[in-house]
Amino acid sequence: MNPFDADLKHLCPTSRHPIGLRIIRAEGSYLYTEDGCAYLDFISGIGVANIGHTHPAVVAAIRAQAAAYLHVMVYGEYLQAPQIRLAARLTALLPRPLSVVYFTNSGAEANEGALKVAKKFTGRSRLVGFHGGFHGDTHGACSVTGRDLYRKPFAPLLPQVTFLPFDDVTQLRRIDDRVAAVIVEPIQGEGGIRVPSDRFLPALRARCSEVGALLIFDEVQTGIGRTGKYFAMEHSRVVPDIVTLAKALGGGMPLGAFVGRRNIMKTLSRDPPLSHVTTFGGHPVCCAAALAGLDVLEKEDLPARAAKMGAQLASDLRALAAKFRSIVDVRGMGMMLGLEMSSAAKTARLVRRARALGLILGWTLHSDRTIRISPPLTLSDAERAQGISIIRAALDEG
Numbered sequence: 136m137n138p139f140d141a142d143l144k145h146l147c148p149t150s151r152h153p154i155g156l157r158i159i160r161a162e163g164s165y166l167y168t169e170d171g172c173a174y175l176d177f178i179s180g181i182g183v184a185n186i187g188h189t190h191p192a193v194v195a196a197i198r199a200q201a202a203a204y205l206h207v208m209v210y211g212e213y214l215q216a217p218q219i220r221l222a223a224r225l226t227a228l229l230p231r232p233l234s235v236v237y238f239t240n241s242g243a244e245a246n247e248g249a250l251k252v253a254k255k256f257t258g259r260s261r262l263v264g265f266h267g268g269f270h271g272d273t274h275g276a277c278s279v280t281g282r283d284l285y286r287k288p289f290a291p292l293l294p295q296v297t298f299l300p301f302d303d304v305t306q307l308r309r310i311d312d313r314v315a316a317v318i319v320e321p322i323q324g325e326g327g328i329r330v331p332s333d334r335f336l337p338a339l340r341a342r343c344s345e346v347g348a349l350l351i352f353d354e355v356q357t358g359i360g361r362t363g364k365y366f367a368m369e370h371s372r373v374v375p376d377i378v379t380l381a382k383a384l385g386g387g388m389p390l391g392a393f394v395g396r397r398n399i400m401k402t403l404s405r406d407p408p409l410s411h412v413t414t415f416g417g418h419p420v421c422c423a424a425a426l427a428g429l430d431v432l433e434k435e436d437l438p439a440r441a442a443k444m445g446a447q448l449a450s451d452l453r454a455l456a457a458k459f460r461s462i463v464d465v466r467g468m469g470m471m472l473g474l475e476m477s478s479a480a481k482t483a484r485l486v487r488r489a490r491a492l493g494l495i496l497g498w499t500l501h502s503d504r505t506i507r508i509s510p511p512l513t514l515s516d517a518e519r520a521q522g523i524s525i526i527r528a529a530l531d532e533g
C-alpha cells in the first residue's frame with residue numbers, strides 16, 4: 136500500500152491545514168513529490184538546507200560514520216573523533232572567547248543549555264528576552280520567547296522573565312545585576328526578519344557587561360552563512376558570552392550546540408557533576424554530517440555567496456515592491472530576507488499561489504504579514520530568476 140494513502144490519524148498534527156506535500160526526494164534547491172512535481176524551496180525547510188538538500192558530501196559522510204559506529208554513550212563521556220573535530224572546527228570559526236562547545240540535538244535544547252549554564256555560572260535567576268524573539272518550544276526556551284500567544288497555553292513557565300522591546304536602546308537600563316542572562320537573536324527571524332539598528336547590539340553588550348549579566352546570541356537561524364557571514368555577530372562585531380546554533384549546523388541532520396567562554400562552560404562539570412547531560416546530543420553521525428557541510432560551506436565560499444546572491448534577490452524583490460502595492464517592505468541581510476505584505480490575507484494568498492506554481496514560501500511565526508525568503512545559499516541565478524518570476528506571477532493574479 137502507498138504509505139501516503141494511509142490513515143494519518145496516528146501522526147500528531149501541528150496545524151489544522153498542513154501543507155501535505157508527498158515528498159519522495161529532495162536535492163539542491165528542489166523538493167520532488169510523488170505526483171512528479173518539483174518545488175523550488177525558498178525557505179530551506181526552515182533555514183536548514185543552507186548547502187542545499189541532500190548534499191552528496193553530507194550523505195557520504197553519514198554513510199561512512201554509520202558504518203563505523205552510531206551512538207555509543209551519553210554526551211561527554213567517551214572520546215569520539217567527529218565531536219572533537221567539529222568542536223575544533225566551530226571554535227576556529229567563532230571569535231576566540233567562544234572556545235568550548237556543548238552539542239545538543241536541536242536549537243531549543245541549545246538555548247535550554249545556555250540558559251541553565253548562565254544561571255549556574257552567575258548564581259542569579261532572572262532572564263531577559265525580547266518581544267518578537269523566538270527560541271524554541273521546550274519549557275525554558277518557550278519561557279523566553281517573546282509572544283504571549285505562544286506562551287499562555289503552557290503557563291506557568293519559568294518565573295522572573297522580563298521582555299524588552301527589540302531594538303530599543305532606551306530600555307536596556309532595565310537589565311540589572313539580578314539578571315543571569317539576556318537572550319537575543321542578532322536578527323529576529325520568526326519576529327518578521329527584523330534587523331536592529333547598528334547601535335542596539337553594542338549597547339546591549341555594554342549593558343550586560345556593566346551589570347554582569349551573560350549575553351546569549353541565538354544564532355540558530357542566523358548562523359552558518361545565512362546572513363552573508365559565518366555568524367551574524369560578525370556584522371556588529373559584538374561578541375556574546377554564549378552563542379547557540381542548530382538548524383543548518385548539521386547539514387540536514389539534527390544537531391545543535393551552545394558555545395561559550397571556557398570559565399562559564401566549565402561550571403557544568405561540577406557542583407554537581409553531570410548536572411546537564413544528554414543521551415543523543417552530538418550524535419557522531421550528525422557531527423560527521425556537520426563537518427562535511429562546513430567543508431562545502433568553506434570550499435564554495437557560501438557566506439560570501441549569500442551576501443552577493445542575497446543582494447541580488449533583495450533588489451529583485453524591491454523591483455516587485457515598486458510594481459505591487461501589496462508589498463510594503465523588503466528587508467533582511469544576506470539570504471535571510473523578509474517580504475512584508477499589506478495584510479495577512481494577502482500573505483497567505485501569495486504563499487498559496489506560489490506553491491501552486493511550484494515555489495515554497497512561508498510566513499514567519501510571529502508575523503503573519505512577513506514572508507521569509509531564505510533559499511539554500513547554493514541557489515543558482517536560474518533558480519533565483521525562476522523563484523522571482525513565480526512570485527511575480529502569483530502577485531499578478533491579484
Ligand SMILES: Cc1ncc(COP(=O)(O)O)c(C=O)c1O
Nearest residue numbers: 241242243269270271355356381
Ligand atoms: C532563532 C531560533 N531559535 C531557536 C529555534 C528552535 O530550534 P529547534 O526547532 O531546532 O528547537 C528556532 C527555530 O525556528 C529559531 O528560529
